Structure formats: structure tokens, C-alpha cells
Amino acid sequence: MASDLKEAGGLTRLFVAATLEPGATVTLDDGQSHYLLHVLRAKTGDRVLLFNGxxxxxxxxxxxxxxxxxxLSVRARTMPQASVPDLWxxxxxxxxxxxxxxxxxxxELGVSKLQPVFTRRxxxxRLNEERLLANAVEAAEQSGRLTVPQIGAAMPLDKLLAIWPRERPLYFCDEDGDALPLAEAVRKTGEGAGAILTGPEGGFDPAEREVLRALTFVTPVSLGPRILRADTAAxxxxxxxxxxxxxxxxx
Amino acid sequence: MASDLKEAGGLTRLFVAATLEPGATVTLDDGQSHYLLHVLRAKTGDRVLLFNGxxxxxxxxxxxxxxxxxxLSVRARTMPQASVPDLWxxxxxxxxxxxxxxxxxxxELGVSKLQPVFTRRxxxxRLNEERLLANAVEAAEQSGRLTVPQIGAAMPLDKLLAIWPRERPLYFCDEDGDALPLAEAVRKTGEGAGAILTGPEGGFDPAEREVLRALTFVTPVSLGPRILRADTAAxxxxxxxxxxxxxxxxx
Structure with missing residues (x-):
């Protein structure tokens, strides 16, 4: 009997590379095959959802x-392609x-790109970008996204700032400063793309803060009166x- | 030589039970003593910060x-007592x-109380409330808070709703509904206390949703178009x- 393959979060969704169209056959990679067969105990006829971005x-x-x-044999489209807001x-x-x-x-929260940077502190x-991507794929599958965020190649902060697309506002989470609350700063800029910059444990170095604050596309912002861990702040x-x-x- | 004892996040802060006043002597518990001596390698004369809520x-x-x-010998007050907003x-x-x-x-984000509830799904x-408290204390120490959030005794949702203080709005994160975005709902209510209710993996049961939506102090709210994990939503x-x-x- 054909039935929907389900997990805690709902119907099983898988991110694949293949083109999706009616009647297409999609072969899963080893990891996905193993997951379906041995974790979810899937069998012939079971239905899943596929997306490819x-x-x-x-x-x-x-x-x-x-x-x-x-x-897998592709049947009918359940949702047209959609993207998340353009937030890095x-x-x-x-x-x-x-x-x-x-x-x-x-x-899950819906960023379009994850860009690791190395700061002074x-x-x-080193960064395992494949591991980041695997985590992003899994979260995209479970959160109902139709895209996987891009993972930018890790680079030093000064290099990133040198090649920054200047029309994209960069909100710099500056825990030491007297900056505007983030919500207020975001409300003041027009519609469109954005980016958030958060530091490592220990924050930014004074020289980095000075460089950042001097850039026209950077807005220093505050995230409340308490000290947040790096991941909480992000x-x-x-x-x-x-x-x-x-x-x-x-x- | 006396010197400040530091960690990644800044000066070492410890939550203690004792009354804090000039000249008071405070004895640390075994866990804190071990941490200071063997993790931070503290020695006589080193300075830390203490708070007791x-x-x-x-x-x-x-x-x-x-x-x-x-x-420890208590010296001078570095900050007057302050509380976080009244958010459960x-x-x-x-x-x-x-x-x-x-x-x-x-x-870290600043709740005044953590209240675990058991829902149908x-x-x-069982819940280790001591473990929750230990995590809350550690986060309070590191985030610069002057209070540790209260940990409510875990109870079934229907019991909690029966004893709910009705003047406190409860924002119910309802992922299936057509609810108002949380920011909009919060903006519409007056100043003062608040509470957020988030469900388990798998969400709330339809019967629970119906009960919640019928209560005058409950406002169903939405957290965007994607499916968030339980902890992300909270x-x-x-x-x-x-x-x-x-x-x-x-x-």
C-alpha cells in the first residue's frame, strides 16, 4: 500500500540535485537511501516530497x-518555487x-546565505564547509524551505569588507557600543536585501570596530543590555x- | 598580586545565595570552588564579581x-540590583x-521565568528541574544578569491554564493557524507583563488549540512561513x- 512517509515534523522532505518534472526518476545518494531504508524503514510505494532549489x-x-x-518516481508538483528574503x-x-x-x-529562520568570516579574536x-552545508540541507528539509542557503567560502573580515556589495546594508552587532536597537535600525533603511554581522566569543577587537564604524554600508546595532553568546546573538x-x-x- | 579573574566573556561572575554587603565573607559551594581552583586556576587575591538576585x-x-x-571577601558594589522584563x-x-x-x-535573552508544561504531544x-536551574544559573553568570530566572514546577498544560493569572497575556505560537505575526500582536497589547507558549516537536493537538483559542488571555501568533523546531520557535x-x-x- 502506498502511504506518506512521515517524521516528527510532518511528511519526509528531501533535497536533491536532479531536475524535477512529472515522470522523472530521481536516484538518491547513499546517505539519503540509508536514511529512508534503515531509519524510516521506507518501502516501495511510499511517498515523500522532493525539492531542488x-x-x-x-x-x-x-x-x-x-x-x-x-x-523515486516524480509525480505532481505540490508547491511552486519560492525563495526566502535576501538576508545574509x-x-x-x-x-x-x-x-x-x-x-x-x-x-530555519530563513537566511539566504551563510558567510563565515575570520576576525581577530x-x-x-579552519571550517568544514561541507559540514555546514549538510546541516543547512537537513534544516531546509525539515523547515519546509524550497531552497538551501548558500554557504560562502570562509575568509578574513577585512577581505570580505573590501569586496562587499555596497548597496547591501550590513548591520554590525556591536555589544560594546551605544548603537541603535537592531529593530529600529532596520526600520530606518529601505526595503530590500540586508546582512547581519556577529562576532566571535569575546567580541570584536577595537581596531575592527573602528574600521567597521567608518564604512558607509555598516550600521552598528545593539541587541539589548545583556551579554549574548555568539550564536544567540546571531x-x-x-x-x-x-x-x-x-x-x-x-x- | 591581586588581579581580575577573566573568562572568554569577561570578568568571572558567580551567583551565590549569601547576602552581599561590604566586608561579608562568602563561602563557595563545591562546584564553584572546583571551577575556580581547577578550571580557572584562581589564587588568593584574585577578584571576581558576585550577585545573588x-x-x-x-x-x-x-x-x-x-x-x-x-x-571570598566582599568589597564594593559594582552595580545596583536590576531585574529583567517580566516575561515568562x-x-x-x-x-x-x-x-x-x-x-x-x-x-541570556532575558526571561523572568521558565515554565515547563506537558502537552498531549x-x-x-519527566524533567530534571535541577538541571534546568543549573543551566539558568550558568547563563545568568555569563550574560551579566543580576537575577536567575525562576523555574516553575512542570505541570500539564490544562492545569497551568486553570491557574493562569488572567491579566498576563499569553502569546500562543500556533504554527498551523492564520494568526497575527507575534510582533504585531505584542504591539497591540499594553505595557506590562507577558508570556509566550511554545509547543513540542509535532506541535499542539487540535483539541488543545481549540481550548487555547477560546481563552480570553490567549492570543494565537505566527512566527513566519517556515516550520521552526520547538527550541528555535521559543x-x-x-x-x-x-x-x-x-x-x-x-x-
């Missing part, structure tokens, strides 16, 4: 479920677990932007 | 650092790690409340 969301039925993996999160990577968490949560010196800032300027305004 | 924040100097533990977070406990995380983050049936909701009605409005 381009063609919307589609219902698909398991055509083959065997030792060589899983192949620029963050100094923190330790492994908080970085995983940050990636998952920022994806960033302790982490998620709070994304939430406020979504609430004031993003797609959390709609019903 | 009542007397503000005080500088204190290590008078004794030995096998029997640490005793009512949440269905999730698994152990997300519950730890939720407690830490909600404390709550999978966790933290996003606290952030929005703080931004619109709490102490994130000040500079």
Missing part, C-alpha cells in the same frame, strides 16, 4: 528500494557544536530582521 | 583558596540537549517580545 516541491513515490539504493548572516565561526546549531537555526581557524538578530523586514510580517 | 553586583576577592574550598516562557520540554540549550538562551514525561518568540516590548528598546 529551482523547480518547487514535488510529490514522489519510491519505485525501487533495494540494496543498490532508492529510486555573516558570522565568526564558533566551536563545532554551536556552529552546527547556528547553521540549522539560521536556515576568532579562535576557530539567531536573535536574524529573527528581528525577519520580523521587521522579512517574511514574518505576512500572515 | 537581591543585592546587586559586588566585587569580591579570594581570601582563602584551599582544599576545603574557596572563601512556557514551553513543552524537548529532549535533553535542546532543553539545556533553550534554558541557557532564554536566560510532549514526548518527555527563542525567536522571546527575541521578538524583547525587541517590541522588553528592554531591547533602550540604547
Amino acid at each position: 529551482r523547480d518547487g516541491e514535488w510529490q514522489a513515490e519510491i519505485a525501487i528500494a533495494g540494496k543498490r539504493g532508492v529510486a 548572516l555573516v558570522f565568526a565561526p564558533v566551536k563545532k557544536t554551536p556552529s552546527d546549531y547556528l547553521t540549522q537555526k539560521a536556515t 576568532t579562535i576557530v581557524t 539567531l536573535a538578530a536574524v529573527t528581528i530582521w525577519q520580523s521587521v523586514k522579512g517574511d514574518w510580517r505576512q500572515n | 537581591r543585592d546587586g553586583e559586588w566585587q569580591a576577592e579570594i581570601a582563602i583558596a584551599g582544599k576545603r574550598g574557596v572563601a 516562557l512556557v514551553f513543552a520540554p524537548v529532549k535533553k540537549t535542546p532543553s539545556d540549550y533553550l534554558t541557557q538562551k532564554a536566560t 510532549t514526548i518527555v514525561t 527563542l525567536a518568540a522571546v527575541t521578538i517580545w524583547q525587541s517590541v516590548k522588553g528592554d531591547w528598546r533602550q540604547n
Whole structure:
């Protein structure tokens, strides 16, 4: 019997690379096949949802479920393609677990791009971008997104600032300053793209703060009177932007 | 030489039970003594900050650092007592790690009380309230708070609703509904106390939603178009409340 494959969050959704159109056959990779067969105990005829970031969301039925993996037959489109608001999160990577968490949560909250930067006080010196992407894919699948956020190549902050697209406002979460509350700062700028910059544990170096504050596309902002951990600050800032300027305004 | 004991987030802060006044001697508990001596390698003369939720924040100097533990001599007050806005977070406990995380983050973001509730779809049936408190204390120490949030005794949702203080608006994060965005709903109610209710993985049961929506003190609210994990929803909701009605409005 055909039935919908479900998880805690609802119907199982999978991100795939293949083009999605009626009648297409999609072969899953090893990880996804294993997950379907051995974690969810899927069988032939079970239905899942697929998306690829381009063609919307589609219902698909398991055509083959065997030792060589899983192949799905694409049926009907359940949702047209849609994107999240154009918000980048620029963050100094923190330790492994908080970085995983940050990636998952920022994806759920709806960022279009995750951009790791190395600042003077960033302790982490290497970043597993594949791991970030895997976390982002999983969160996109579970949150009902139709896109996976882009993962920018990690680079030093000064390099990023040198190539920054100047029409995109960068809200710099400055815990030491007398900056405007983020919500107010966001409300003051026009519609359109945005970006949030959060520092590492220990914050930004005074020289970095000075450079940032001198740039015309940077607005220093405050996130309340308490000291927030790096990942808390990033998620709070994304939430406020979504609430004031993003797609959390709609019903 | 006397010197300030520092951690990543700044000067070491400790929450203690004792009364804080000039010249008082405060003996630390075993956990705190161990942390100071063996993690931070503190020695006699080192300075830390103390708070107890009542007397503000005080500088204190290590008078004794030995096998029997640490005793501190209280010096001068560094900050008068202050409280966070009167916001409760009512949440269905999730698994152990997300519950730890939720407690830490909600404390940093500035809730006055954490109230666990059991809903129909709550999978966790027991809760280690001591563990929640330990997480809250640690986050209060690191975030610069002068209070530790109250931890309410876990109880079933229907019981909590029966004893609810009706003058306190309860914003019910209703992911299935056509509810108002939280920011808008919060803006519409007057100044004062508030509370946020978030569900477990899998959301609220239809019967629960009906009961909640019929209560005069409950306002169903939305947190955007994506499906958020239980802990993400709770933290996003606290952030929005703080931004619109709490102490994130000040500079």
C-alpha cells in the first residue's frame, strides 16, 4: 500500500540535485537511501516530497528500494518555487557544536546565505564547509524551505569588507557600543536585501570596530543590555530582521 | 598580586545565595570552588564579581583558596540590583540537549521565568528541574544578569491554564493557524507583563488549540512561513517580545 512517509515534523522532505518534472526518476545518494531504508524503514510505494532549489516541491513515490539504493518516481508538483528574503548572516565561526546549531537555526529562520568570516579574536581557524552545508540541507528539509542557503567560502573580515556589495546594508552587532536597537535600525533603511554581522566569543577587537564604524554600508546595532553568546546573538538578530523586514510580517 | 579573574566573556561572575554587603565573607559551594581552583586556576587575591538576585553586583576577592574550598571577601558594589522584563516562557520540554540549550538562551535573552508544561504531544514525561536551574544559573553568570530566572514546577498544560493569572497575556505560537505575526500582536497589547507558549516537536493537538483559542488571555501568533523546531520557535518568540516590548528598546 502506498502511504506518506512521515517524521516528527510532518511528511519526509528531501533535497536533491536532479531536475524535477512529472515522470522523472530521481536516484538518491547513499546517505539519503540509508536514511529512508534503515531509519524510516521506507518501502516501495511510499511517498515523500522532493525539492531542488529551482523547480518547487514535488510529490514522489519510491519505485525501487533495494540494496543498490532508492529510486523515486516524480509525480505532481505540490508547491511552486519560492525563495526566502535576501538576508545574509555573516558570522565568526564558533566551536563545532554551536556552529552546527547556528547553521540549522539560521536556515530555519530563513537566511539566504551563510558567510563565515575570520576576525581577530576568532579562535576557530579552519571550517568544514561541507559540514555546514549538510546541516543547512537537513534544516531546509525539515523547515519546509524550497531552497538551501548558500554557504560562502570562509575568509578574513577585512577581505570580505573590501569586496562587499555596497548597496547591501550590513548591520554590525556591536555589544560594546551605544548603537541603535537592531529593530529600529532596520526600520530606518529601505526595503530590500540586508546582512547581519556577529562576532566571535569575546567580541570584536577595537581596531575592527573602528574600521567597521567608518564604512558607509555598516550600521552598528545593539541587541539589548545583556551579554549574548555568539550564536544567540546571531539567531536573535536574524529573527528581528525577519520580523521587521522579512517574511514574518505576512500572515 | 591581586588581579581580575577573566573568562572568554569577561570578568568571572558567580551567583551565590549569601547576602552581599561590604566586608561579608562568602563561602563557595563545591562546584564553584572546583571551577575556580581547577578550571580557572584562581589564587588568593584574585577578584571576581558576585550577585545573588537581591543585592546587586559586588566585587569580591579570594581570601582563602584551599582544599576545603574557596572563601571570598566582599568589597564594593559594582552595580545596583536590576531585574529583567517580566516575561515568562512556557514551553513543552524537548529532549535533553535542546532543553539545556533553550534554558541557557532564554536566560541570556532575558526571561523572568521558565515554565515547563506537558502537552498531549510532549514526548518527555519527566524533567530534571535541577538541571534546568543549573543551566539558568550558568547563563545568568555569563550574560551579566543580576537575577536567575525562576523555574516553575512542570505541570500539564490544562492545569497551568486553570491557574493562569488572567491579566498576563499569553502569546500562543500556533504554527498551523492564520494568526497575527507575534510582533504585531505584542504591539497591540499594553505595557506590562507577558508570556509566550511554545509547543513540542509535532506541535499542539487540535483539541488543545481549540481550548487555547477560546481563552480570553490567549492570543494565537505566527512566527513566519517556515516550520521552526520547538527550541528555535521559543527563542525567536522571546527575541521578538524583547525587541517590541522588553528592554531591547533602550540604547
